[in-house]
Amino acid sequence: MTQLTEISAVKCFDGVQxxxxxxxxxxxCRMQFSVYLPPQAEKEQSLPxxxxxxxxxxxxxxxxxxAGAQRVAAELGIILVIPDTSPRxxxxxxxxxxxxxxxxxxxxxxxxxxxxxxxxYQMYDYIAEELPGVIKQQFNISKSxxxxxxxxxxxxxxxxxxxxxxxxxVSAFAPIVNPVDCPWGEKAFSAYLGENKxxxxxxxxxHLLENKQADWHIPIxxxxxxxxxxxxxxxLTRPLEEVCEKTGVKxxxxxxxxxxxxxxxxxxxxxxxxxxxxKHLKA
Amino acid sequence: MTQLTEISAVKCFDGVQxxxxxxxxxxxCRMQFSVYLPPQAEKEQSLPxxxxxxxxxxxxxxxxxxAGAQRVAAELGIILVIPDTSPRxxxxxxxxxxxxxxxxxxxxxxxxxxxxxxxxYQMYDYIAEELPGVIKQQFNISKSxxxxxxxxxxxxxxxxxxxxxxxxxVSAFAPIVNPVDCPWGEKAFSAYLGENKxxxxxxxxxHLLENKQADWHIPIxxxxxxxxxxxxxxxLTRPLEEVCEKTGVKxxxxxxxxxxxxxxxxxxxxxxxxxxxxKHLKA
Numbered sequence: 195m196t197q198l199t200e201i202s203a204v205k206c207f208d209g210v211q212x213x214x215x216x217x218x219x220x221x222x223c224r225m226q227f228s229v230y231l232p233p234q235a236e237k238e239q240s241l242p243x244x245x246x247x248x249x250x251x252x253x254x255x256x257x258x259x260x261a262g263a264q265r266v267a268a269e270l271g272i273i274l275v276i277p278d279t280s281p282r283x284x285x286x287x288x289x290x291x292x293x294x295x296x297x298x299x300x301x302x303x304x305x306x307x308x309x310x311x312x313x314x315y316q317m318y319d320y321i322a323e324e325l326p327g328v329i330k331q332q333f334n335i336s337k338s339x340x341x342x343x344x345x346x347x348x349x350x351x352x353x354x355x356x357x358x359x360x361x362x363x364v365s366a367f368a369p370i371v372n373p374v375d376c377p378w379g380e381k382a383f384s385a386y387l388g389e390n391k392x393x394x395x396x397x398x399x400x401h402l403l404e405n406k407q408a409d410w411h412i413p414i415x416x417x418x419x420x421x422x423x424x425x426x427x428x429x430l431t432r433p434l435e436e437v438c439e440k441t442g443v444k445x446x447x448x449x450x451x452x453x454x455x456x457x458x459x460x461x462x463x464x465x466x467x468x469x470x471x472x473k474h475l476k477a
Numbered sequence: 478m479t480q481l482t483e484i485s486a487v488k489c490f491d492g493v494q495x496x497x498x499x500x501x502x503x504x505x506c507r508m509q510f511s512v513y514l515p516p517q518a519e520k521e522q523s524l525p526x527x528x529x530x531x532x533x534x535x536x537x538x539x540x541x542x543x544a545g546a547q548r549v550a551a552e553l554g555i556i557l558v559i560p561d562t563s564p565r566x567x568x569x570x571x572x573x574x575x576x577x578x579x580x581x582x583x584x585x586x587x588x589x590x591x592x593x594x595x596x597x598y599q600m601y602d603y604i605a606e607e608l609p610g611v612i613k614q615q616f617n618i619s620k621s622x623x624x625x626x627x628x629x630x631x632x633x634x635x636x637x638x639x640x641x642x643x644x645x646x647v648s649a650f651a652p653i654v655n656p657v658d659c660p661w662g663e664k665a666f667s668a669y670l671g672e673n674k675x676x677x678x679x680x681x682x683x684h685l686l687e688n689k690q691a692d693w694h695i696p697i698x699x700x701x702x703x704x705x706x707x708x709x710x711x712x713l714t715r716p717l718e719e720v721c722e723k724t725g726v727k728x729x730x731x732x733x734x735x736x737x738x739x740x741x742x743x744x745x746x747x748x749x750x751x752x753x754x755x756k757h758l759k760a
Binding site for chain 2: 204205206207208211259260262264265419421450452453454456457458459461462
């Protein structure tokens with residue numbers, strides 16, 4: 195039984211925004227995460243949960259403060275669980291040069307096999323196994339869905355595609371979809387997984403779908419801003435749409451002129467994502 | 478004609494969140510402020526504006542990122558103008574001990590008369606005169622309303638009460654209503670205005686209303702969280718309600734169990750405030 199420490203609890207849209215801390219066995223460090231409990235949590239037996247995976251540099255607090263998701267979660271009766279994006283704390287290695295796209299805040303939702311990362315950087319297992327265990331122990335959960343932004347969109351897609359039946363639905367904002375072939379992914383995967391690119395493919399949404407190593411019946415919704423600075427350079431979203439077309443996988447892709455990579459984009463469309471997930475979480 | 482430099486423009490809820498920079502003649506420094514232009518700004522001749530005054534430690538970016546106001550402003554066709562909370566930059570004095578409640582981020586919306594503050598700390602005139610001039614020069618404005626949080630709630634009330642006809646309506650979240658008699662106000666007013674407490678009263682909403690040195694026909698809406706750490710210690714909200722009762726001034730006061738002083742409280746109720754102002758802005 196994991197011991198959870200409640201760090202804070204703030205009322206928000208008639209529910210409560212909480213932060214917890216716990217010892218992660220998988221990551222070998224102390225971890226914090228945020229949870230939004232909608233008002234229905236006080237009355238109903240069990241509620242659905244949406245896991246939100248954040249992008250590079252974020253902690254569990256960015257989405258909580260900036261996306262405006264609680265308003266809709268309160269209406270729909272959905273618990274939001276927002277993990278951190280990497281292991282943290284004393285003894286957890288970061289990038290030697292303090293880079294924003296490797297190490298702290300950049301766990302990339304993989305299980306590292308290489309030094310010095312492998313002792314702590316096991317974010318895939320943390321999100322796939324340990325954290326849901328902690329959540330189910332603490333709250334009465336019905337079904338689960340998953341969503342994320344950028345690096346977190348990559349994480350959400352990979353976790354959903356590789357674990358059929360675990361999530362009712364997956365969505366993403368401006369996701370890294372083909373990390374084996376973009377600068378962010380190549381840098382992180384080289385460091386965490388080594389030079390054997392075969393090992394990388396298990397964490398690549400395009401590869402998983404193209405090779406049918408995936409649940410391709412799961413409902414997928416992806417939104418992408420067309421003024422996103424990283425759209426071309428990191429090959430966001432579009433390679434996955436091509437794979438979906440080629441393989442006949444059905445997914446909703448929305449492209450939005452003028453929107454960038456920021457939380458202003460997420461805030462503008464989070465309501466649609468929550469309603470998309472609610473449809474499947476409550477089916 | 479003030480030269481405005483656009484620092485950034487980010488699409489948000491079909492409108493645009495912008496930041497501008499300009500030389501303030503009143504504050505003798507370079508100032509930044511944020512503006513949200515709803516989608517109607519592209520089509521309509523003129524739009525109403527809501528000025529938002531932030532609380533201690535904030536810049537123009539906190540409300541922009543955290544309150545979720547753009548969604549409702551986009552629906553209602555209201556421009557949001559969000560100034561900084563003090564003068565800034567090289568040469569602008571801050572508190573000697575780096576305190577959060579004096580100097581930078583703590584202008585208190587007064588015109589300082591004391592050294593070393595008086596050269597830059599003229600936030601009352603900046604918000605009352607210079608900034609509205611800049612806004613009217615840049616955008617086609619119909620009517621104006623004003624709102625704010627904590628120190629900014631104080632600023633909004635004082636500005637509205639002292640300038641009859643300038644604003645259609647005023648609202649506040651957890652406002653400092655009686656700064657002449659609370660620790661934050663006493664500290665700031667002593668520094669900025671000196672020891673003659675007569676001079677303080679022109680910046681005290683309770684005093685202005687009680688002494689009928691105010692527009693007391695303006696619609697007023699105030700919300701207050703009952704789990705707000707500062708409610709008792711800074712005597713937020715309640716002294717003004719007492720004055721309103723005594724003087725027969727009509728105002729809407731809402732007290733909300735469980736809510737604290739944070740942006741999670743503001744986000745939960747900002748929609749109601751925007752709809753309150755819209756009713757008067759469009760009357």
